Amino acid sequence: MNTNRQQLNAFEEVRAGADVEYLYDPHELKLDGMQDSEPEPELIEGLPAPDALTPADRYLELFENVQMSRIFEDSKTFPDCSPKYDPLDVLMRYRRQKRSSDFDLSRFVADHFYLPGVNESFYVSNPDKTLNEHIDDLWPVLTKMPQQHMPHSSLLPLPKPYVVPGGRFGETYYWDSYFTMLGLAESGRDDLLRHMADNFAWLIDNYGHIPNGNRTYYLSRSQPPVFALMVELFEEDGVRGAKRYLEQLMKEYHFWMDGAGELMPNQAYRHVVRMPNGSLLNRYWDDRDTPRDESWIEDVETARQSKRPASEVYRDLRAGAASGWDYSSRWLRNPKRLSSIRTTQFIPIDLNAFLYKLELMIATLSHAKGEELTALAWQKKAEARKRAITRYLWDSTAGVFRDYDWRRARFGAFTAASVVPLFVGLATPHQAHLQSIALRQLLLSNGGLLTSMVDSGEQWDAPNGWAPMQWMAVVGLNNYGEETLASEIAVNWLNTVNNFYQLHHKLVEKYDISGDRARPGGGGEYPLQDGFGWTNGVTRRLMVMYGHLMAD
Numbered sequence: 001m002n003t004n005r006q007q008l009n010a011f012e013e014v015r016a017g018a019d020v021e022y023l024y025d026p027h028e029l030k031l032d033g034m035q036d037s038e039p040e041p042e043l044i045e046g047l048p049a050p051d052a053l054t055p056a057d058r059y060l061e062l063f064e065n066v067q068m069s070r071i072f073e074d075s076k077t078f079p080d081c082s083p084k085y086d087p088l089d090v091l092m093r094y095r096r097q098k099r100s101s102d103f104d105l106s107r108f109v110a111d112h113f114y115l116p117g118v119n120e121s122f123y124v125s126n127p128d129k130t131l132n133e134h135i136d137d138l139w140p141v142l143t144k145m146p147q148q149h150m151p152h153s154s155l156l157p158l159p160k161p162y163v164v165p166g167g168r169f170g171e172t173y174y175w176d177s178y179f180t181m182l183g184l185a186e187s188g189r190d191d192l193l194r195h196m197a198d199n200f201a202w203l204i205d206n207y208g209h210i211p212n213g214n215r216t217y218y219l220s221r222s223q224p225p226v227f228a229l230m231v232e233l234f235e236e237d238g239v240r241g242a243k244r245y246l247e248q249l250m251k252e253y254h255f256w257m258d259g260a261g262e263l264m265p266n267q268a269y270r271h272v273v274r275m276p277n278g279s280l281l282n283r284y285w286d287d288r289d290t291p292r293d294e295s296w297i298e299d300v301e302t303a304r305q306s307k308r309p310a311s312e313v314y315r316d317l318r319a320g321a322a323s324g325w326d327y328s329s330r331w332l333r334n335p336k337r338l339s340s341i342r343t344t345q346f347i348p349i350d351l352n353a354f355l356y357k358l359e360l361m362i363a364t365l366s367h368a369k370g371e372e373l374t375a376l377a378w379q380k381k382a383e384a385r386k387r388a389i390t391r392y393l394w395d396s397t398a399g400v401f402r403d404y405d406w407r408r409a410r411f412g413a414f415t416a417a418s419v420v421p422l423f424v425g426l427a428t429p430h431q432a433h434l435q436s437i438a439l440r441q442l443l444l445s446n447g448g449l450l451t452s453m454v455d456s457g458e459q460w461d462a463p464n465g466w467a468p469m470q471w472m473a474v475v476g477l478n479n480y481g482e483e484t485l486a487s488e489i490a491v492n493w494l495n496t497v498n499n500f501y502q503l504h505h506k507l508v509e510k511y512d513i514s515g516d517r518a519r520p521g522g523g524g525e526y527p528l529q530d531g532f533g534w535t536n537g538v539t540r541r542l543m544v545m546y547g548h549l550m551a552d
């Protein structure tokens, strides 16, 4: 809600005749979480035009100086600030003023930018509420209205309301949203489900893909492609109309496969790799090879620790962010050194399983529209991918799905990402059974399913457990009749979230699930965040299925 406070402050300044340009129409303002009794907005008329320039592009040396001098504790703060004046004027003023001997960068930033708000900072939880009631109360708090987009900020306008993860993540996130939507459906918020899917369709229409999140600095990459799963959720939950997204599903597919036709064996272009046997598989990628705006100093320091060209390290860091697993020993040559990151050299098992699902969904919807030849062609693409996954990503010796390092022609790590082929139904019953044995032996804990077997200090590793992995494991194992393990994971996870909720009255982004009692998750480049969209979504859904088995 701070953002609105700051907007209101801006109006006050304008009214008081301060040296601030009139940027907004006060009548457009809505408070975060405010439920609108009027029909929801359909269009984004009157909102600032989408702008692909990131804050680093816009503010050049000013951006770099602010980030490198650590004015803000969190590197994401400055990229999320909104300018009080036209951005070019801000840069010009900086160039003029910094020549002065008493120039103070922090003062300059305070004078020229509004700080971003933390969405739920005014929310106080009521400890008497049950876990489900708490989650239902939070949906409006985490809901953003399209009218809140500040001109010239890095936030990309969206046509309809959307739910954000919470804390420092005050924008929509692609793969988070699917897991959040699971809970929204359970809470009867089909309105938000439809709005969020429409926003993603709009992003595909306008940018050709779904960015990591609705920030200009996220435009150069996507995240795990789960739009097909959102579309499927529509039908499962009785929200009709999946067919209307067929065109966007196809566009998204072409984004991921761009350049595939030109590749020779062992060549890669953007997201696609042609394997030695001629088959096609995908990898994570980001079109830029500079430090991430939102983690600028962290990336510069990581690159400095490597002997490789900095641009290569930046690309791999960015591709790691695109994977949603930022960061994990999955992508590292040395699990203790982030600078050894090689994301673009891996063929990830989860990404390829999600794309298999996308191909199948296009086939299914084409069939539903009576387009049989199209349906058959997409079915064949899915089958070809399944063959390639079996050839390169199935480790028949260990009986598990794993990533594949295509540069070094060897398997990558065994992690919780290996549940995705079960989740999307591409494993054989035999593979699923072997894999369930490994999951039980290597990743099952008292608190749920561990992310990996390695404690690297990165957040997507042990001892952390993350909501999306619990959900995909539970559904995937149930798909193949491994109900006992599915139930153990679900119940252990629910106990983790509930114990933590009883103690702290909140849900968080990730948990340390290595011990007997839930502890806050840690590691990585930013502190643990509260809220939290996908934890709420997955927990709300699992409560319906397994809540009766939870400890008191």
Ligand SMILES: OC[C@H]1O[C@H](O[C@H]2O[C@H](CO)[C@@H](O)[C@H](O)[C@H]2O)[C@H](O)[C@@H](O)[C@@H]1O
Pocket: 076, 165, 169, 173, 175, 176, 212, 292, 294, 295, 321, 322, 323, 324, 325, 326, 327, 526
């Ligand atoms: O600011 C650093 C990175 O933060 C994001 O990643 C993490 O939060 C996301 C939102 O919950 C989640 O989707 C992702 O799995 C997390 O690792 C962001 O997505 C990154 O791009 C960003 O660099």
